Amino acid sequence: MFVRITADSTPRPNSLRDLGMTSDSNALVSLSQFTYKKGSEIYGEREPAEYVYQVTSGAVRSYKLLSDGRRQIGxxxxxxxxxxxxxxxxxxFTTEAIVDTTVRLVRRQxxxxxxxxxxxxxxxLLSMTTNNLQHAEDHMLLLGRKTSLERVAAFLLEMDGRLTASGVMALPMSRRDIADYLGLTLETVSRALSRLxxxxALGFVGNTQRQIVLLDRHKLASLDLQP
Amino acid sequence: MFVRITADSTPRPNSLRDLGMTSDSNALVSLSQFTYKKGSEIYGEREPAEYVYQVTSGAVRSYKLLSDGRRQIGxxxxxxxxxxxxxxxxxxFTTEAIVDTTVRLVRRQxxxxxxxxxxxxxxxLLSMTTNNLQHAEDHMLLLGRKTSLERVAAFLLEMDGRLTASGVMALPMSRRDIADYLGLTLETVSRALSRLxxxxALGFVGNTQRQIVLLDRHKLASLDLQP
DNA sequence: CGCCTGGTTGACCCAGTTCAATAGCAGTGG
DNA sequence: CCACTGCTATTGAACTGGGTCAACCAGGCG
Known part of the structure; x- marks a missing residue:
């Protein structure tokens, strides 16, 4: 009932190459690779958008800042x-590599x-934009109306769906990142995880520090926690 | 510095006719009109999307519900x-007419x-979707990280930008609608408006009951209140 | 006029924040 | 190999912004 926040309902291109290489337009756009160190910025908000990126390995956060430092990861x-x-x-958005990350990139033009x-x-392009829109819409509901426990549960289910076939996952992001994604503080996230x-509903494998998490979807689903 | 949340920076088609009637495709899609009574549903979440709509007059809210009734207006x-x-x-989303509303509609197909x-x-189409996405992204920041006063101020500025040339506006939506848009309760919205x-920063004209609001953008801007 | 819906305001409460102490690892370098 | 430093995470205790509950008030309308 919950499963799949970032709905892959519409089939979508899963590589930049897919986007560029089609039917008759043999002009396959130039692809290059690049690696960003953990914590480094890929681009900043309001910068001219020169490239489009695809994560080859690693993880990236994209966020907005208020002038006093409050951060919302989108x-x-x-x-x-x-x-x-x-x-x-x-x-x-501003984007940063959460861990060492390599990306492929294409000139936007x-x-x-x-x-x-x-x-x-x-x-x-439209379909990808629509997927992003759908994710943002679901996230508005989460940010506007869900409790801390519901938010963290939703986050775990989302990541479970995206990081792995099912069950175990190594979260690349810190508690602070999770908090800024969910509109909470890191303490609240930590407490919610402890409660779960x-x-x-949740197990830790090689315990602590950028954990591997074992998720019991059924337990989680049977908790209450809104779709 | 705040002004224009739903950035009209990109020129965008401002009518369904614009969308359908172009260059060589003379197949201008069939347009019809329809009027919805105040409070009536236009379509429901998860319903097949048969039409695309344009508001001729009136106002519409689109929202998601959690099973226990919590509502987020997007x-x-x-x-x-x-x-x-x-x-x-x-x-x-589910959409409803906030007041009596007439729309034009086109078959999506x-x-x-x-x-x-x-x-x-x-x-x-892409540009419109992108505009929606941008609005949603900005709204995530609001819902995740802004205070009640900042939210209400942002709402007033957004509506001021959209409802009128500048200064006076008649808000079609209730306090509850505003609250569900901003992720607050109606009491908190009411209190914030009173404080403003x-x-x-704010005046009421023909006092109370679906008010006409007079907005002092400068006062509002000079309050603190994050971009 | 009296009901009904929507808005305001007050008093109290609580989920989540803030502040603070503690602890587990990952380096680093002697 | 171990001490030392610098994270990040957890947990507790106290605080608070916004929620909840409730009274009241102002139109609009039959």
């Missing part, structure tokens, strides 16, 4: 995810040019 | 706004068909 990008696809000329002539590429652990 | 749609444009086959062959229509009134 999304985590994991292996396979495409990000930086603002259509408009500026990035609307070349992508747009291809999209102009290739309807399929255009459709894929007590209740047995 | 957006208000005012005269000129297009909504119901989920690309995907289901609506992701015919729009999609046109988009298939007309790059400009396709681009407009005391401080002189």
């Amino acid at each position: 999304a985590f990008h994991l292996a396979g995810d495409i990000f930086g696809l603002e259509n408009g000329n500026e990035h609307r 070349s992508l747009e040019m291809v999209a102009e002539s290739d309807a399929m590429v255009a459709r894929n 652990h007590e209740v047995g | 957006a208000f749609h005012l005269a000129g706004d297009i909504f119901g444009l989920e690309n995907g086959n289901e609506h992701r 015919s729009l999609e068909m046109v988009a298939e062959s007309d790059a400009m229509v396709a681009r407009n 009134h005391e401080v002189g």
Whole structure:
């Protein structure tokens, strides 16, 4: 009933290459690789959007800041995810590598040019944007109306769906990152995780420090915790 | 510095007719009108998305519900706004007329068909979706990290930008609607408005009951209140 | 006029924040 | 190999912004 916040209901292109290489437009856009160190910025909010990125390995956070330092993480990008696809000329988030991360990148312009002539590429762009929109819409509900426990449970289920086939996962992000994603403080996140652990919905493997988490979806589902 | 949450930075199609009637595709999609009574549902979440709508006059709220009744309004749609444009086959929100509202509507399918062959229509669809995404992203920051006063101030500025040239506006929605949009309770919204009134950032004209509001942008801006 | 709906205001309460102490690891370098 | 430093995470205790509950008030309308 909960499962799959970032609905993959619509089939979507899962690689930049898929986006660029189609039907007759053989102009496959130039791909290069790059590696960012843990904690380093990939691009800043309001910077001109020159590239579109796909995570090859690692993890990325994208966020907005208020001038007094309050931070809201809008999304985590994991292996396979495409990000930086603002259509408009500026990035609307700052992005940073959460751990050492390598990305593939494409010039935005070349992508747009291809999209102009290739309807399929255009459709894929729209579909990706729609997926992002859907995620943001669901996240608004979470941020506006869910309790701390519901938020953390939703987060675990989302990550479980994205990080692994099922069951065990190594969360790359810190408690603070999780908190800023969920609109909470890191203490509240920690407490919620402890509670879920007590209740047995959740196990820790090699204990502590960027943990491996074992998730019991059924237990979690049977807790109350809104869709 | 705050001004324009729903950035109109990108030029965007401001009518369904704009979307359908372009270059060579003379197949202008069929337009019809319809009027919804105050409070009536236009479509429900998870319903098949058959039409795309544009508000001719009136106002619409679109929201998600949790099973226990908690509600999050994702957006208000005012005269000129297009909504119901989920690309995907289901609506992701429930929408209701806030006051008596007339809309124009287009079959989604015919729009999609046109988009298939007309790059400009396709681009407009993408641009509209991107605008929605941007609004949602900004709203996540508001819901996750802003104080009640900041939220209400942001709401007033947004509405001021959308409802009128500047200064006076008649809010069509109730305190409860505003609260569910901002992730607050109606009492908190009421208190915040009172505080802004005391401080002189805000005046009421024909007093109370779906008020006309007079907004002093400068006063509001000079209060603290994050971008 | 009297009901009904929506808005305001007050008093109290609590979920989540803030502040603070403690502890587990990961380096680092002697 | 172990001491030392610097994280990050957990947990407790006290505090508070916004929620809850409740009284009251102002129109609009039959």
